[in-house]
Amino acid sequence: MACFFRRSAALQLAKACGQNEETLIPLISVAPVNKKQSVADLRVSVSHLLQSGAVRPDGDLQNTTHTLARQIRTDAVVEEIIPGRGVIHFRLNKLLLAQKLLDQLRSDPDGFGVKSEILRQLRVGRTLVEFSSPNIAKKFHAGHLRSTIIGNFIANLKKALGNEVIRVNYLGDWGMQFGLLGSGFERFGSQEKLRTQPLEHLFESSVGGCCVYLYGSAVCVRPQVYVQVNREAESDASVRSAAAHFFRRLEQSEEQALELWRHFREITIHEYKRIYQRLGVEFDHYSGESFHRAETQTVLDELRSRCLLKTSQKGTGVVDLSDKGDMSNYATLVRSDGTSLYITRDVAAALDRKQRFSFDEMIYVTDKSQTMHFQQLFRILQAMGHQWAGSCHHVAFGLVQGMSTRRGEVLFLEDVLEEAQSRMIHNMRQSRTSKELEDPELTAERIGISALIVQDFKGPLISDYRFEWDKVLQAQGDTGVFLQYTHARLCSLLRQQDCEISCSDFSPLTDSRSVSLLQHLLRYDEVLLQCATDLQPKHLVNFLMTLSHLVASAHRELPVKGSSEAVAQARLCLFSSVHSVLANGMRILGITPVDKM
Numbered sequence: 170m171a172c173f174f175r176r177s178a179a180l181q182l183a184k185a186c187g188q189n190e191e192t193l194i195p196l197i198s199v200a201p202v203n204k205k206q207s208v209a210d211l212r213v214s215v216s217h218l219l220q221s222g223a224v225r226p227d228g229d230l231q232n233t234t235h236t237l238a239r240q241i242r243t244d245a246v247v248e249e250i251i252p253g254r255g256v257i258h259f260r261l262n263k264l265l266l267a268q269k270l271l272d273q274l275r276s277d278p279d280g281f282g283v284k285s286e287i288l289r290q291l292r293v294g295r296t297l298v299e300f301s302s303p304n305i306a307k308k309f310h311a312g313h314l315r316s317t318i319i320g321n322f323i324a325n326l327k328k329a330l331g332n333e334v335i336r337v338n339y340l341g342d343w344g345m346q347f348g349l350l351g352s353g354f355e356r357f358g359s360q361e362k363l364r365t366q367p368l369e370h371l372f373e374s375s376v377g378g379c380c381v382y383l384y385g386s387a388v389c390v391r392p393q394v395y396v397q398v399n400r401e402a403e404s405d406a407s408v409r410s411a412a413a414h415f416f417r418r419l420e421q422s423e424e425q426a427l428e429l430w431r432h433f434r435e436i437t438i439h440e441y442k443r444i445y446q447r448l449g450v451e452f453d454h455y456s457g458e459s460f461h462r463a464e465t466q467t468v469l470d471e472l473r474s475r476c477l478l479k480t481s482q483k484g485t486g487v488v489d490l491s492d493k494g495d496m497s498n499y500a501t502l503v504r505s506d507g508t509s510l511y512i513t514r515d516v517a518a519a520l521d522r523k524q525r526f527s528f529d530e531m532i533y534v535t536d537k538s539q540t541m542h543f544q545q546l547f548r549i550l551q552a553m554g555h556q557w558a559g560s561c562h563h564v565a566f567g568l569v570q571g572m573s574t575r576r577g578e579v580l581f582l583e584d585v586l587e588e589a590q591s592r593m594i595h596n597m598r599q600s601r602t603s604k605e606l607e608d609p610e611l612t613a614e615r616i617g618i619s620a621l622i623v624q625d626f627k628g629p630l631i632s633d634y635r636f637e638w639d640k641v642l643q644a645q646g647d648t649g650v651f652l653q654y655t656h657a658r659l660c661s662l663l664r665q666q667d668c669e670i671s672c673s674d675f676s677p678l679t680d681s682r683s684v685s686l687l688q689h690l691l692r693y694d695e696v697l698l699q700c701a702t703d704l705q706p707k708h709l710v711n712f713l714m715t716l717s718h719l720v721a722s723a724h725r726e727l728p729v730k731g732s733s734e735a736v737a738q739a740r741l742c743l744f745s746s747v748h749s750v751l752a753n754g755m756r757i758l759g760i761t762p763v764d765k766m
């Protein structure tokens with residue numbers, strides 16, 4: 170809907186400078202709402218107009234601005250033209266603003282913003298997002314939690330903008346940790362039990378050594394058990410050599426060993442799925458490094474045939490990625506014993522995905538320590554002649570420090586969820602808000618997760634941050650709890666209406682409070698554009714926070730109860746529109762809005 174207004178302003182601007190309005194539309198933006206009342210609704214930067222050649226300079230910038238402003242006519246939509254410092258402001262007809270915006274929000278609440286013209290260029294077709302990607306049988310650290318929620322956000326956003334999205338989880342499902350598990354199980358485990366009651370067997374804490382090893386493979390294992398299994402391997406050489414022996418059997422595709430590995434993998438994925446469900450995250454495909462161990466040979470053959478693979482002095486196989494061909498930047502793809510590496514499997518995985526899914530773009534989400542790895546990966550693909558490597562991107566994020574629970578350092582995802590939930594239940598009991606909730610545990614979990622997400626998404630993803638439970642779960646301030654509270658309060662207001670909201674007279678919505686809300690809603694498509702351009706969720710988080718602050722004052726100053734029917738209906742219509750934008754924005758972030766809290 171913002172497009173209707175942008176177009177109207179562009180039309181008048183186009184007439185004044187003798188240009189085509191289409192080229193001017195992208196230069197017109199919605200003015201952000203701030204504490205002071207905004208000067209106007211839309212604006213255009215005169216420097217941008219000069220740069221694009223749409224306008225000729227007339228003396229200095231200020232003079233050009235004033236001359237241009239005088240030449241722009243007003244009409245029924247654009248009521249006033251106000252020259253500012255290097256910008257021209259357009260003031261819109263407020264009645265029309267309310268009417269157009271709310272009409273559209275009521276007829277297509279879910280299409281609002283996401284179907285905007287300015288977002289059309291971002292519809293690329295099929296997007297593959299690879300995220301979460303934990304290592305089976307190793308610790309699921311805060312980085313994997315970040316990858317999970319960030320990847321989920323990117324996938325949700327791409328989907329909302331009309332792309333087809335494929336969500337892939339690329340498990341670290343091959344390596345020495347399976348040697349440890351496999352040899353442990355062979356010593357202490359029970360095949361029979363694993364077959365008949367796999368999960369129970371994993372959770373049985375009284376079966377001695379077996380659970381020590383098996384616990385390692387489940388995500389929800391107790392940290393002390395995980396620590397114990399690794400400590401044992403560190404201090405006991407016989408444990409290490411048994412593990413190495415088992416892993417060799419795996420590498421040699423010995424069926425008995427593979428059978429056990431498959432079983433561990435399945436059980437683990439089953440466990441992950443349960444936890445992803447709590448987080449509201451789903452995957453279309455669970456792939457993993459193990460899938461591509463055979464294909465690495467094909468990759469190496471192809472590299473050799475293109476004369477890209479060289480043998481180093483150490484006997485390893487390397488690809489020179491330097492610009493000058495002086496090996497100042499190279500990647501190792503084969504160890505001296507002939508085995509492949511992480512990056513070799515990534516090359517194979519990328520080729521396989523392109524072939525299977527024919528994606529138009531692919532996005533990898535991992536912490537920033539892997540930035541170099543992905544740069545190398547993309548360059549290798551380029552060197553192999555795959556132009557599409559240009560549509561592969563790595564979204565990097567920083568480290569989280571100090572994420573711990575009452576039991577100590579976080580090793581497993583489920584501990585974080587439990588902690589968020591129990592702290593939230595405690596807070597809710599203290600404020601006595603949970604009394605009439607049907608399922609206080611579920612509500613607490615949803616709010617706790619939204620708090621984690623908002624905390625994580627507030628700043629630039631690349632920044633490291635310190636994690637503090639008390640700050641994260643505050644009810645006031647810019648937290649996920651505050652967003653949920655705003656949503657629940659809007660739901661409660663709307664629940665109180667027994668008949669359908671119907672509004673035909675929008676004149677009660679021209680006061681400054683209502684106008685601020687409407688002006689803010691008008692910005693939604695631009696905020697989505699920002700998010701989709703740099704894949705940073707902070708723009709949407711900030712937008713929803715400001716929206717919630719505006720709602721808080723609107724609750725005070727725009728009462729429904731006690732107002733005349735026409736005023737009450739108009740306000741309800743505004744509140745219900747705000748509610749749908751808030752809920753949809755939260756869902757894109759990966760938050761499930763709660764109706765009561």
Ligand SMILES: NC(=[NH2+])NCCC[C@H](N)C(=O)O
Pocket residue numbers: 299302303304339340341515533535
């Ligand atoms: N295609 C990739 N390499 N994806 C990232 C995988 C992340 C890896 N499993 C880790 O935990 O570090």
